[in-house]
Structure formats: C-alpha cells, structure tokens
Amino acid sequence: GAGVSQSPSNKVTEKGKDVELRCDPISGHTALYWYRQSLGQGLEFLIYFQGNSAPDKSGLPSDRFSAERTGGSVSTLTIQRTQQEDSAVYLCASSSARLGYHTEAFFGQGTRLTVV
Amino acid sequence: AQTVTQSQPEMSVQEAETVTLSCTYDTSESDYYLFWYKQPPSRQMILVIRQEAYKQQNATENRFSVNFQKAAKSFSLKISDSQLGDAAMYFCAYRSARAGANSKLTFGKGITLSVRP
Numbered sequence: 001g002a003g004v005s006q007s008p009s010n011k012v013t014e015k016g017k018d019v020e021l022r023c024d025p026i027s028g029h030t031a032l033y034w035y036r037q038s039l040g041q042g043l044e045f046l047i048y049f050q051g052n053s054a055p056d057k058s059g060l061p062s063d064r065f066s067a068e069r070t071g072g073s074v075s076t077l078t079i080q081r082t083q084q085e086d087s088a089v090y091l092c093a094s095s096s097a098r099l100g101y102h103t104e105a106f107f108g109q110g111t112r113l114t115v116v
Numbered sequence: 117a118q119t120v121t122q123s124q125p126e127m128s129v130q131e132a133e134t135v136t137l138s139c140t141y142d143t144s145e146s147d148y149y150l151f152w153y154k155q156p157p158s159r160q161m162i163l164v165i166r167q168e169a170y171k172q173q174n175a176t177e178n179r180f181s182v183n184f185q186k187a188a189k190s191f192s193l194k195i196s197d198s199q200l201g202d203a204a205m206y207f208c209a210y211r212s213a214r215a216g217a218n219s220k221l222t223f224g225k226g227i228t229l230s231v232r233p
Contacts, residue, residue, distance in 0.1 A: 033220055042120075042207060042225040043161075048218055056218050089159060095219060105221060107153075107161035 002026075004108035006092050012114045013082055021077040021111045025094030032075050033105065034067060037089040046090075049075060050097070082115045089113070118143045118210050122224035129198045130232050136183075137193045137227050139208030147213040150184065151221070152193045155205040164206070167191065169213065195229075203231045 005024040013019050025032050034046040036059075045059040049069045060066070064082075069075040079086055089112050093105040119142045129135035141150070152164040167175045167184050174182050179196045195202055208224040 031219055035221075035223075040225075042122075042223040043209075043221070045220045045222070048220050056220065091159075091161065093161070093221075097219070104163055104166070105219070110159045112159075 004092055004094055004106050006090075006108035006111050008111055009109065010112045010114075012116060015084060015115055016081055018078065018080045019082055019113065021079075021090050021113070023075045023077070023092030023094075023108060025073065025075070025092070026096075026106055027073075029094035029096045029106075030072065031095045031097055031105075032069060033093045033095075034075070034077050035091045035093065036061075037091060037110070039088075043091060046077070079113075082113075084115045087113055087115045118145070118148075118212075118222045120208050120210050120222050120224040122208055122227050124227050125225070126228045126230070128230045128232060129195070129202075131198055131200060133198055134194060134196045135198055135229065137195070137206055137208075137229065139191045139193070139224055141189050141191065141208070141210050143189070143210065145212055145214070149211045149213055150182075150191045151209040151211070152180070152182070152191075153207045153209060153223075154202075155207065155226070157204075161207070165193065198231050200231050200233060203229060205229070 007022045032049040035043040048056040064080045067077045089110040091110040093107045095105045121140045148169045150167045154162045165177045181194045183192045205226045207226045209221040
C-alpha cells in the first residue's frame with residue numbers, strides 16, 4: 001500500500017479480555033517496529049522485526065504481550081488479559097534496509113486502545 | 117543505552133514568529149542519526165528533519181532548521197515564520213547508524229507547540 005496501515009483505529013475493551021492490533025507495512029519494507037505511546041509520555045519501543053524474525057523484543061512490558069509477523073509483511077500485536085495500564089496509542093512503523101543500513105521509518109496512524 | 121531528553125513540555129509561539137525547541141541526548145556511539153518528528157492530532161508521526169552525526173553542516177528543510185552541537189550532544193529545532201499548521205507535538209529521536217544495528221528509534225517525551233493567531 002501507499003503507507004503504513006493500522007487497524008482498528010480505536011479499540012475499547014474490557015479489562016481481562018484479549019486484543020489483537022494489526023499493522024500492514026509499506027510493501028517491500030523488511031523492518032517493522034511497534035511502539036507504545038502512553039498519555040504524557042514519549043514513544044516507548046516494544047519490538048523490532050527484520051523479516052519474520054524478531055531480533056529485539058526487549059521492550060515488551062510483560063509476557064501478556066506478544067507479536068508475530070508473517071510472510072515478511074503483516075504484523076499482529078496481541079495483548080492478553082488486558083489491564084487498564086495497557087491503555088495507550090500503539091504505533092507501528094516500517095523501513096527498508098539495504099546492505100544493513102535502514103532508511104527512514106514511516107509510521108501508521110496508530111491504534112488507540114482503551115481498557116475499561 | 118541511548119537517552120533523549122526534551123525538558124520543555126509545552127511552548128507557545130505567535131504566528132509568523134520564530135521558535136526553538138530543545139533536545140539533548142546521550143550516547144557512546146559516534147555514528148548516528150537524529151530526527152525531529154511532528155505528531156498532529158491525527159496521531160500520524162511525520163518526519164520533519166533529519167541530521168547525520170558525521171555531517172557538520174546543520175540540516176535545513178524550508179522553514180525548519182536544526183542547531184546540531186555534537187560535542188554538547190544538543191539538537192534543537194528552529195521553526196521560522198510559524199504557521200497555525202505547525203501546532204502539534206514534536207518529538208526528538210535518535211537512531212544508531214552502525215551497519216546491521218537495531219534501527220529502532222529512541223524518543224524524547226515530546227513537546228506540545230501551540231501557535232497563537
């Protein structure tokens with residue numbers, strides 16, 4: 001597609017339920033990143049994919065968070081047993097890489113998750 | 117680990133005036149990139165300007181320019197002739213430039229810029 005696409009745009013869920021957030025990166029971009037933006041905070045890195053593998057998942061806050069990427073394209077971030085502190089905007093970004101060097105990261109519009 | 121600090125949470129500027137947004141960072145690397153991103157209410161992060169650490173010349177993009185002081189680890193953004201459309205959150209970000217390095221961005225907490233008509 002023309003840009004990074006994220007769905008849903010907004011999600012309200014009840015505490016304890018599982019949610020899945022989807023990211024469709026720019027076609028051909030091998031790198032994909034998930035960030036979390038909590039109110040009043042900057043963007044917090046969650047996980048980085050290169051192709052289908054995740055060489056850096058150091059930002060995932062707990063084992064309730066997981067992510068996968070299939071076909072080197074679409075990625076899904078799953079939050080199990082959601083808690084109120086999970087409420088945030090979840091942003092996805094993608095970039096391409098040549099010879100180990102990455103281009104600029106392009107961001108989607110994010111998913112605003114509200115846990116009630 | 118790298119850190120990025122934006123100490124001013126909010127700033128305001130009169131339309132057509134100039135404003136400078138501050139950013140400092142800490143790293144032990146010598147080769148890296150610095151960025152300023154704009155986030156309007158639509159939430160989409162938009163790249164405003166980029167600076168390569170090995171370049172001494174300050175980057176410029178139309179009304180936007182940076183003052184990059186590598187020794188001081190300072191990277192401020194100057195917006196000239198401010199327009200109402202410049203009102204947004206602005207984030208300073210760091211990324212390693214080492215080949216094969218994790219290309220994740222490290223962000224500051226952001227600054228909310230308002231523009232007075």
